[in-house]
Amino acid sequence: MKKGKFQFIVILMSIALAGLILLQAYWIKHDFESKAKQFDGTVMMAMNKIVEQVEEMENRRLVVNNFISLEDSSITFVGLNDSLLNIISSVAMEPPMPPPPPPGPPSPARELDEAITKKIWER
Numbered sequence: 001m002k003k004g005k006f007q008f009i010v011i012l013m014s015i016a017l018a019g020l021i022l023l024q025a026y027w028i029k030h031d032f033e034s035k036a037k038q039f040d041g042t043v044m045m046a047m048n049k050i051v052e053q054v055e056e057m058e059n060r061r062l063v064v065n066n067f068i069s070l071e072d073s074s075i076t077f078v079g080l081n082d083s084l085l086n087i088i089s090s091v092a093m094e095p096p097m098p099p100p101p102p103p104g105p106p107s108p109a110r111e112l113d114e115a116i117t118k119k120i121w122e123r
Helices: 003-065 074-078 082-092 108-123
Strands: none
Touching: none
């Protein structure tokens, strides 16, 4: 094989290899951006859910504290009995719910529980 042909093949292979490296770099960057957008979306969904839960708890507290009181004579008129009032008061005085744990791989204990449950149902 002539020296010129050999150099041409080496240059052509180098260009092809550089093209493959650039293509892989592009797809890695694209995948990274896609995962970042997916993560941001998941975080926003979790934050919105927590905000909704906090708003709901706050609304319950406001209703119980501002509109239902033990001294209010309209309670007997409306027909709320003591047990219902106790339930509403206990709901309003509950501490806020902790945020849900971040998503991740299932715990080994959960996997074991699922395996045991599956074995029991197979019998």
